[in-house]
Amino acid sequence: MSASQSAVRSRAEAVKVSRTFDYLIIWTLFMVLIGGYHIHFMLTGGDWDFWSDWKDRRLWVTVVPIVSITFPAAVQAMAWSRYRLPFGATLCVLGLLLGEWINRYLNFWGWTYFPVNFVFPSNLVPGAILLDVVLMLSGSFTLTAVLGGMAWGLVFYPGNWPIIAPLHIPIEYNGMMFTLADLQGYHYVRTGTPEYIRMVEKGTLRTFGKDVAPVSAFFSAFVSILIYFLWHFFGNWFSQTRFVQST
Amino acid sequence: MAATTESVKADAAEAPLLNTRNLYAGLGLYLVFYVWVRWYEGVYGWSAGLDSFAPEFEIYWMNFLYIEIVLEILTASVLWGVIWKTRDRNVMSITPREELRRHFTHWIWLACYGWALYWGGSYFTEQDGTWHQTIVRDTDFTPSHIIEFYLSYPIYIITGVASFLYAKTRLPHYQQGLSLMYMVAVIGPFMILPNVGLNEWGHTFWFMEELFVAPLHYGFVFFGWSALGVLGVVNTECEAIGKLLKKDLV
Amino acid sequence: MKTIKDKVAKLSFVALLMTLSAAMLYTPTASAHGEKSQAAFMRMRTIHWFDLNWSKPVVEVNETMEISGKFHVFAGWPETVDKPEVSFLNIGIPGPVFIRAGSWIGDQLVPRSVTLELGETYSFRVLLKARRPGEWHVHTMMNVEGGGPIIGPGKFVTITGTMGSFTNELTTLTGQTIDLETWGLSNIYFWHGLWYLVGVAWLVYWCRRPVFIPRHLAVSAGKLDGLITDGDKKVAIIFFVGTIGLVLFGMGQANSKYPVTTPLQAGLMRGMVPLEMPEVSINVKVEEASYRVPGRAMQMTLTITNNGDSAVRLGEFNTASVRFLDPEVYQDDSGYPADLLADAGLSVSDNSPIQPGETRTIEVTASDAAWEVYRLSDLIYDPDSRFAGLLFFFDENGNRQMVMVDAPLIPVFI
Numbered sequence: 001m002s003a004s005q006s007a008v009r010s011r012a013e014a015v016k017v018s019r020t021f022d023y024l025i026i027w028t029l030f031m032v033l034i035g036g037y038h039i040h041f042m043l044t045g046g047d048w049d050f051w052s053d054w055k056d057r058r059l060w061v062t063v064v065p066i067v068s069i070t071f072p073a074a075v076q077a078m079a080w081s082r083y084r085l086p087f088g089a090t091l092c093v094l095g096l097l098l099g100e101w102i103n104r105y106l107n108f109w110g111w112t113y114f115p116v117n118f119v120f121p122s123n124l125v126p127g128a129i130l131l132d133v134v135l136m137l138s139g140s141f142t143l144t145a146v147l148g149g150m151a152w153g154l155v156f157y158p159g160n161w162p163i164i165a166p167l168h169i170p171i172e173y174n175g176m177m178f179t180l181a182d183l184q185g186y187h188y189v190r191t192g193t194p195e196y197i198r199m200v201e202k203g204t205l206r207t208f209g210k211d212v213a214p215v216s217a218f219f220s221a222f223v224s225i226l227i228y229f230l231w232h233f234f235g236n237w238f239s240q241t242r243f244v245q246s247t
Numbered sequence: 248m249a250a251t252t253e254s255v256k257a258d259a260a261e262a263p264l265l266n267t268r269n270l271y272a273g274l275g276l277y278l279v280f281y282v283w284v285r286w287y288e289g290v291y292g293w294s295a296g297l298d299s300f301a302p303e304f305e306i307y308w309m310n311f312l313y314i315e316i317v318l319e320i321l322t323a324s325v326l327w328g329v330i331w332k333t334r335d336r337n338v339m340s341i342t343p344r345e346e347l348r349r350h351f352t353h354w355i356w357l358a359c360y361g362w363a364l365y366w367g368g369s370y371f372t373e374q375d376g377t378w379h380q381t382i383v384r385d386t387d388f389t390p391s392h393i394i395e396f397y398l399s400y401p402i403y404i405i406t407g408v409a410s411f412l413y414a415k416t417r418l419p420h421y422q423q424g425l426s427l428m429y430m431v432a433v434i435g436p437f438m439i440l441p442n443v444g445l446n447e448w449g450h451t452f453w454f455m456e457e458l459f460v461a462p463l464h465y466g467f468v469f470f471g472w473s474a475l476g477v478l479g480v481v482n483t484e485c486e487a488i489g490k491l492l493k494k495d496l497v
Numbered sequence: 498m499k500t501i502k503d504k505v506a507k508l509s510f511v512a513l514l515m516t517l518s519a520a521m522l523y524t525p526t527a528s529a530h531g532e533k534s535q536a537a538f539m540r541m542r543t544i545h546w547f548d549l550n551w552s553k554p555v556v557e558v559n560e561t562m563e564i565s566g567k568f569h570v571f572a573g574w575p576e577t578v579d580k581p582e583v584s585f586l587n588i589g590i591p592g593p594v595f596i597r598a599g600s601w602i603g604d605q606l607v608p609r610s611v612t613l614e615l616g617e618t619y620s621f622r623v624l625l626k627a628r629r630p631g632e633w634h635v636h637t638m639m640n641v642e643g644g645g646p647i648i649g650p651g652k653f654v655t656i657t658g659t660m661g662s663f664t665n666e667l668t669t670l671t672g673q674t675i676d677l678e679t680w681g682l683s684n685i686y687f688w689h690g691l692w693y694l695v696g697v698a699w700l701v702y703w704c705r706r707p708v709f710i711p712r713h714l715a716v717s718a719g720k721l722d723g724l725i726t727d728g729d730k731k732v733a734i735i736f737f738v739g740t741i742g743l744v745l746f747g748m749g750q751a752n753s754k755y756p757v758t759t760p761l762q763a764g765l766m767r768g769m770v771p772l773e774m775p776e777v778s779i780n781v782k783v784e785e786a787s788y789r790v791p792g793r794a795m796q797m798t799l800t801i802t803n804n805g806d807s808a809v810r811l812g813e814f815n816t817a818s819v820r821f822l823d824p825e826v827y828q829d830d831s832g833y834p835a836d837l838l839a840d841a842g843l844s845v846s847d848n849s850p851i852q853p854g855e856t857r858t859i860e861v862t863a864s865d866a867a868w869e870v871y872r873l874s875d876l877i878y879d880p881d882s883r884f885a886g887l888l889f890f891f892d893e894n895g896n897r898q899m900v901m902v903d904a905p906l907i908p909v910f911i
Contacts, residue, residue, distance in 0.1 A: 031361030035368030036474025194640030
């Protein structure tokens with residue numbers, strides 16, 4: 001290889017080549033992230049995300065933000081440090097949601113016929129935008145972890161409420177009260193998921209009984225901050241370009 | 248002027264930097280194949296896939312499993328063998344333009360790896376959840392496992408290793424040693440396949456129901472994280488390509 | 498050439514669409530539910546289903562059918578399955594081909610998990626409303642936490658009609674009549690679509706300009722100026738404010754549109770009322786039991802004492818849902834699944850009536866291919882080679898008594 005030779009014929013070609021690589025990299029990054037983030041998310045928070053009768057005020061609100069801030073934090077670490085690109089969180093979340101929607105529609109509905117209004121995913125986009133914008137405006141990972149992580153946890157429930165509220169209307173059915181979401185879980189038979197598997201709020205003798213969602217969101221936001229820090233360092237580790245010598 | 252004309256002629260004659268036909272053909276191959284697989288699942292999952300003791304299960308599903316395993320071993324052997332066998336023994340003396348061309352070819356492999364990883368990690372893995380809501384799991388080899396674990400995972404493994412081998416055998420930047428993150432990005436997702444052993448052990452002896460967030464599945468999660476090795480691969484590539492383009496781009 | 502290529506592309510696309518449509522519209526015949534895979538000793542010693550009735554063999558979409566019967570929770574419950582303190586009366590069908598319109602244990606609706614007591618017998622019924630056409634195997638099923646699904650007998654039920662005509666209309670406590678099949682669907686698409694577009698807009702904003710290599714070169718050279726402009730910051734602030742505004746707007750609008758909502762309902766239901774079974778006046782002692790592998794027959798030596806006041810005869814042996822009948826004593830006309838019914842599979846060395854006060858030792862043989870087909874014979878290879886089942890005795894008036902047996906089983910290989 002001669003260093004004096006040029007790989008391209010002109011600056012215009014260099015720009016074009018660089019742009020073509022942009023597309024190839026974005027495609028690949030997006031697809032790999034869908035694969036990795038989706039498998040992580042479905043196996044740490046997936047059941048809450050699959051079914052409307054798992055989307056409760058306590059555990060869904062607590063678990064989903066905590067387990068989903070992981071990949072966004074890691075990809076932000078790479079995209080911002082190396083490229084000053086503030087779209088790491090949004091890229092991850094759009095990938096995850098695309099993967100989920102394709103599967104919910106083609107398989108949950110298209111293969112096993114669960115209605116889509118029973119199996120829609122959780123909305124994570126508002127938190128992702130806030131996380132990216134805080135990073136961009138502050139330029140600080142510490143502030144992003146604290147403010148962005150807090151926002152990520154807090155905005156999750158209100159960002160999803162317009163979607164799930166219609167399914168929380170009460171109904172009397174054969175002498176018992178259900179929400180419509182409960183009734184979906186009862187009506188649309190999941191042969192492999194008996195009711196006792198469902199991990200949702202079952203009430204408490206302690207206080208704050210009426211403030212379950214805000215308390216859960218606040219706790220979730222707190223843990224999201226910690227997880228953001230942890231995964232930021234994971235992101236840095238995964239971003240390295242080191243070569244090791246084969247032995 | 249004459250030189251310029253010659254140069255233009257040479258440009259026109261030489262192979263394009265990015266062979267878009269190969270790119271689209273590669274991506275299209277996976278798409279068409281997986282659409283067919285989805286069709287097969289849709290038809291034979293219902294008609295022959297609910298009872299592993301039925302004779303039709305043997306015909307439509309166990310035979311599928313045997314055939315796919317043989318084809319995967321063959322494909323991996325031939326593909327990896329050819330890439331290795333045809334390696335460039337003078338890789339450090341190629342021209343920058345050839346190096347750039349090879350980076351594009353390498354990105355065709357990476358784009359296919361990403362695509363294959365999407366189908367395996369996202370599409371077929373979550374699909375497994377819906378199928379196991381529908382049947383009572385009565386074998387380790389359910390229709391969704393035959394597709395997910397033993398088809399879509401080997402396919403991304405074959406593609407990922409092929410991509411790694413291409414870089415190692417044809418690109419000067421990768422002659423410094425072994426790219427740590429490239430290995431993580433390929434070997435980590437590969438480890439999801441052996442982790443099936445843990446999954447089946449747990450489901451057989453412990454957990455019959457389909458709870459996706461069960462700790463039993465965390466092995467998949469851990470190895471799924473290694474997909475983030477792609478961050479290091481992108482950075483490595485940007486460094487390598489950046490060197491090639493720097494004087495023309497900046 | 499181009500025309501041919503276009504045609505091939507067009508035809509390929511049409512073929513792709515046809516393939517997908519064929520898969521989506523396919524009306525199947527579904528086989529059994531994999532009950533055969535479960536260890537035989539567990540199937541024999543957990544839940545015993547009996548007196549089952551599938552109300553209809555054919556139903557049209559939107560019509561209902563019912564499965565009813567009784568189940569006995571075996572007192573000799575195996576150690577390896579957790580006790581049924583948290584159990585769920587499920588239904589073994591391939592997903593939502595029916596919807597579960599109701600399920601009861603005794604008179605209690607059981608949409609949630611329940612506690613069952615060992616040694617008790619319960620009546621149950623499950624009401625199903627047909628949704629997806631096909632021929633489906635419909636099983637009774639009980640899930641036990643820490644154990645898994647315990648699958649009862651299955652019978653084919655045919656659903657006719659089209660799924661498109663299925664409706665699930667309900668009236669809520671707020672007075673709205675809705676179709677649960679599609680309720681809230683457009684709202685879900687709207688909000689997810691809107692937020693996805695916001696995300697895409699943010700991504701596109703940054704990808705309009707060179708993304709990776711030039712920025713990498715700039716960052717690594719320390720030339721950060723210009724990578725984030727003042728204009729970018731203004732756009733970011735718009736996204737920030739817009740996101741918070743949209744979240745607040747959506748929340749407020751949902752609250753005003755749906756002022757009455759309740760949390761999800763959950764919690765274990767205890768206190769299931771068992772059936773009061775007739776008092777048992779027959780005592781059965783299993784002297785020995787063996788399974789003859791070559792003959793696919795199980796043989797028991799039973800010592801029976803009749804402490805009642807009417808003569809009785811052994812009419813049925815029921816284990817793991819397979820029923821062996823002595824046709825001279827009892828014939829089944831309930832339409833029980835034929836593959837699980839050995840209607841002349843029970844032979845008794847002396848099946849003359851056992852008089853009140855009499856004690857008699859008899860040889861009972863239960864033979865049928867079902868031992869092999871349902872893999873009950875694998876019991877002899879199980880880690881706890883012990884069988885169990887229900888014996889039904891009948892007096893001359895047709896009164897029935899149910900007696901449980903539970904004993905070791907010795908295989909005979911030659």
